[in-house]
Amino acid sequence: MKKIDLFITGVGGQGNILASDIIGEAAIKAGYDVKKTDTLGMAQRGGSVVSNVRIAEHVYSPLIKEGDVDILLAFEKLEAARWAYFLRNSGLAIVNDQSLPPLSVSTGTEQYPSDDKIIGILKRRTDRVCFVEGTRQARELGNIRTLNMFMLGCLSPFLPFKVNIWKDSIAERLPPNLRDINLTAFERGRKEMRNVHV
């Protein structure tokens, strides 16, 4: 297999670290070497969070080089733009169409970038940009916290793991009362990508 370098970005509290853990566990089940590392600030919630996940026959560095990321999975639009420069040329960006304004935007000292600006930043690296409505779908499911599993569903067709490996890895990491709703979110994400050609 060719190596796959993944970047999962979002805002603390969106569940992106659990998502990247599950990718790592699925990679092991599929027989690959994997390293993952999260870069997060000091707070529990609200800061910018980035996970590097590297899958290959053998992985040395847990950190991915700038310009080497194959797939950027962004839970929030501003965070997609912020980390876009790590994407390789023609890499894939899957972006949840949600904006969470940082405090500096609410207090009026900075401006949240327009959709055009965000798309422009992503397009400097790649044309393969795909927006998904994860937050709306998670809300429809009745639990906004299933966003992370929806996003994994969107990612899943692009990784060489069988669907059962994904589902087992998700089920193992969630308490029994939350399993079904999260597996449904995963299915919805997977379905969302069926009609997308990137």
Add this chain to the structure above:
Amino acid sequence: MIKLLSGNEALALGAYHAGVGVATAYPGTPSSEILESIARFDDVYAEWSTNEKVAMEVAMGAAYAGIRSMVSMKQVGLNVASDPFMAASTTGVNTGLVVVCAGDPGIHSSQNEQDDRYYAKLAKVPMLEPSDSQEAYDLMAHAFDISERFDTPVMVYTTTRISHSKSVVRVNNERVVPVNQPKFEYDVQKYAMLPVFARIRHPLVEERLVKLAAYAENCPLNQVIWGKRHLGIVASGVAYQYAREVFPQASFLKLGMTHPLPKNLIHSFAEEVDRLIVIEELDPFLQENIQAMGVEVGGKEFIPRVGELNPNIIEEGARSAGLITEASFKEKVETTPELPRRPPVLCPGCPHTGIFFVLSSIGQRSRLAKSKDRTLNESPLIVTGDIGCYTLATYPPLSTIDTTACMGASIGQALGMEKAGIDKKVVAVIGDSTFMHSGITGVVNGIYNEGQITIIILDNGTTAMTGHQDHPGTGVSAQGKETQKVELESLVRGIGVNDVKVVDAFNIKALRSNLRNSLDNPELSVIIVRGACSVRLPTRSNPGVIDMERCNLCGVCLMLGCSAIQKEDERLIIDPALCVGDACTICQQLCPRQAITSQVTTTVEEA
């Protein structure tokens, strides 16, 4: 069995399988998960100690008593524990004592950047460094063996990137080494460090170091990986992984034991290669030690000594040093233009927000910040801060912490400012866990020396920033057992503080009146601001909602810095997914137009 483990989980499991019987720690990023992981095993005694010094002493005592012991801490934790660490080196340990120290290059969550590898040299003890989770797991057995074979504490040095990265680990399924029966051999010449006995021990420590250096030559943790001979690289820890990626062709001397160094091995490796360099994070620890052996070696001329390394930084350094060709170097990608930053903030519903808002308004911080011709120097308050989530109140809009040094420093610093004769009120703010760690002695000092400061203890009932560990004030042990609780108010009254107030963290009026009252008191006063950490709320209900008919966008609620309150175009909204509702209501209490009310909803269970 194959598992995906973080470096910290792997260190804990490795220690468990190597027969550790007693494990101690004080939480500190990036080390906290080591003790959390080991505390899950019923057949190990694991404790959160009040601080790293006590943790080291407990582990030392257990090792003296015949039980393999481990103490873990972050890099600045070893500053706190350095006194017993030096003593443990002098006395030796009887049974295995492993000291895990987790460095934080890049200062992800610390107050300074320091290279703790020098502590191994200072204490004359062996040091081991893993470069991934598998090695973290494997080297624990070596660490205990070395500790017992040479009668020395062994330092295991890891960094944020090793501790918090997950990688594949092949593990045993059971404890390989059985736990010993406890037994203490009476021996004052070894364990009671009166000068007369310490003088006997020092030469033994020097002899031990010579024996360890001989052991290092054949230590299985040190490996030579031959590639092409034009370039030889000495590396350890995560820097080795980065270097392997940047220099796929080079030869490597990979050091798993980085103190004392294998002199002969280094000499023979150096002779085999055309050019020798060291790739290491922070200070030139390996480089200087190798240079002192008379070996020509480079590294820090092109590898920065500040911050965390990564493959990009090493690649750029290598290009500047002519180590990789222009052709193989990929042009640095254009970075993203200026975007709004997203620094960490206090969480919605944080019990610290209210008191910092009150401190900000009494200290006139926001008014001064907005004024064109006045500066913060006109604030009537000085607020000395400490280590914890509340350090985030340094940022705007609260802007209410003026100093942060190290655990417990707020109280001593406040007293120092008062004794210097400053003509303002000085307030120290410190969290409950930090107070237990090293705030108590500051209060004793303040009472004894007749201080007049006000000390605010922010009691959220947990060690929040490092991931919600228990501490003496919570009455729950590291292994989840109910235990004797140390009550903050009795503790400070017992020291001799007469003016002790306990105030609800979510009652703005009470916070304001009690703070004013304490500031007016010429005696040393303590305010305990009590409220549960919002991340741990079991349920949340009735989030706030803003009535835009009443709201005139005055922006008072935005001065709280609550991330649930957001400005969208020309209206303010409260994100119901973030607001904790009834548990907080601070914005409702503050709104001058009563525009914020509770939206009655069903209660949401937290996952």
